[in-house]
Amino acid sequence: MPTMERDDGERERCVTGIDAIDHILNGGIPRGNTVLISGSVGTGKTSICIEFLIRGALEGENSLYLSVTEPTDKLLKNVIPFDFFDDRLAKQGKLQFVDMPKIYEELGIDKEDMDFKEARLLASRIASIVEEQKIRRLVLDSVTSVCYRIKDQERIRDFLLRLGTVLSAKGCTSLLVSEIRSTEEGYSRWGVEEALADGVIVTGNLERRGDLLRTLQVVKMRGTTHSRAKYVLDLTTSGVLLVPLLKGGSVTGSG
Amino acid sequence: MAEQSIPAEVSEKLSALPVASAVALHLKADQYFDAIQGLIDRFATKKDLEVVYVTSTIPSQSILNAMEALEIPVEHIWFVDCITQIMMSQAKRHPHSIVVESPTMLENIMLKVEFLLRKNPDRNALVVLDSINSLAIHNNTKILSEFLHILVNNLRARGAYTVIISMQEYETEEIRNMLVLVSDEALELGV
Numbered sequence: 431m432p433t434m435e436r437d438d439g440e441r442e443r444c445v446t447g448i449d450a451i452d453h454i455l456n457g458g459i460p461r462g463n464t465v466l467i468s469g470s471v472g473t474g475k476t477s478i479c480i481e482f483l484i485r486g487a488l489e490g491e492n493s494l495y496l497s498v499t500e501p502t503d504k505l506l507k508n509v510i511p512f513d514f515f516d517d518r519l520a521k522q523g524k525l526q527f528v529d530m531p532k533i534y535e536e537l538g539i540d541k542e543d544m545d546f547k548e549a550r551l552l553a554s555r556i557a558s559i560v561e562e563q564k565i566r567r568l569v570l571d572s573v574t575s576v577c578y579r580i581k582d583q584e585r586i587r588d589f590l591l592r593l594g595t596v597l598s599a600k601g602c603t604s605l606l607v608s609e610i611r612s613t614e615e616g617y618s619r620w621g622v623e624e625a626l627a628d629g630v631i632v633t634g635n636l637e638r639r640g641d642l643l644r645t646l647q648v649v650k651m652r653g654t655t656h657s658r659a660k661y662v663l664d665l666t667t668s669g670v671l672l673v674p675l676l677k678g679g680s681v682t683g684s685g
Numbered sequence: 686m687a688e689q690s691i692p693a694e695v696s697e698k699l700s701a702l703p704v705a706s707a708v709a710l711h712l713k714a715d716q717y718f719d720a721i722q723g724l725i726d727r728f729a730t731k732k733d734l735e736v737v738y739v740t741s742t743i744p745s746q747s748i749l750n751a752m753e754a755l756e757i758p759v760e761h762i763w764f765v766d767c768i769t770q771i772m773m774s775q776a777k778r779h780p781h782s783i784v785v786e787s788p789t790m791l792e793n794i795m796l797k798v799e800f801l802l803r804k805n806p807d808r809n810a811l812v813v814l815d816s817i818n819s820l821a822i823h824n825n826t827k828i829l830s831e832f833l834h835i836l837v838n839n840l841r842a843r844g845a846y847t848v849i850i851s852m853q854e855y856e857t858e859e860i861r862n863m864l865v866l867v868s869d870e871a872l873e874l875g876v
Contacts, residue, residue, distance in 0.1 A: 638789075639789060641786065641787055641789055643792060643793070662792035662793070662796065664793065664796035664797075664800065666796075668800055668803045671796050671799050671803075672796075673792050673795040673796055673799070673835070674792075674835060675792065676791055676792055676828050676831045676832055676835075677828075677831065678825065678827030678828030678829070678830065678831045678832075
């Protein structure tokens with residue numbers, strides 16, 4: 431089991447490489463944390479996750495993207511052409527993309543409703559990929575889609591607990607994408623995801639006097655102190671950039 | 686002694702200031718283009734600075750046209766244009782110009798400045814804010830003060846020069862107070 435504590439007693443950090451997020455988290459995500467990236471469509475969740483993986487791969491950490499909602503070919507065509515992306519990362523196996531439907535098929539669980547056993551089988555299979563490939567960063571995009579197949583809250587709780595425990599034990603820091611409606615209360619569709627995650631980062635849209643701003647806020651992160659302020663986000667070819675949300679104006683929406 | 690030209694005066698006064706200075710440049714309307722020439726063609730060239738020019742007064746293409754007429758090279762000049770989009774103009778976009786949808790999106794102005802500075806991390810920079818008066822048309826004083834405070838301190842920490850243009854004819858007491866709060870120096874020309 432990897433050492434998860436530094437000499438100074440602080441939790442070892444997974445430096446995301448997204449400067450502003452590392453700053454907000456006082457040095458990065460505590461290594462092995464399972465973090466929910468929660469937000470409605472078009473708020474930058476996938477871009478944040480892809481940058482997290484590329485930055486990790488560039489630092490020599492094996493990184494894996496599990497795509498549930500769209501085939502990786504299509505995903506990669508639409509992703510921001512980051513300046514720092516290096517084609518060789520995929521060829522070297524540092525950055526891997528796997529379509530979840532292929533895993534469902536391989537396990538014989540390619541169906542609408544998974545039972546306890548099948549959900550556990552899926553968690554074990556993800557864990558074994560992480561172990562075999564020595565994955566240090568994982569993104570599951572989206573956990574909401576996986577939960578749709580598991581359906582029952584108890585089974586979802588069991589699946590997420592198992593997955594989180596095993597990933598943490600292997601020192602793999604993971605981002606689970608949670609798709610919510612802009613009008614939704616809470617940070618996940620089923621309610622249990624946010625309770626089980628070590629961290630919750632919320633992306634949103636904020637309307638202010640007719641302008642629509644993309645925002646990001648760290649609501650929870652176990653193992654570190656962090657800012658809980660709201661930031662405005664920009665998705666650029668240099669990566670995800672953040673600045674503090676200005677508070678002097680009249681804010682009419684919620685994000 | 687011969688009277689100094691406006692471009693030469695701007696360059697000389699800014700050159701006398703330490704790196705990372707934040708300057709409020711109080712201009713009369715008839716000094717505007719000469720002052721820009723002084724900032725970009727003389728001062729920035731002399732100091733070998735990357736220029737990020739935030740315009741909320743006139744479209745970046747108009748400034749680029751003026752620069753072309755004055756034969757000022759634009760290789761190291763980048764624009765954050767906050768006015769072209771709200772004009773719904775069909776004008777062709779210059780590759781050195783990034784658009785912010787509206788001058789009310791102050792956070793996005795900061796983000797675009799940050800983006801441009803990251804593009805050239807090895808070069809020192811001059812960030813010009815043109816102008817505080819036009820931003821004040823679209824934003825209330827509270828949010829504008831907050832914006833300036835964060836932007837200027839961020840640029841200061843990066844070692845970049847900040848020049849905030851203020852047109853004297855449109856200055857209010859509030860704008861003057863705001864500039865005093867955030868800037869290290871206030872410059873007036875021809876005095």
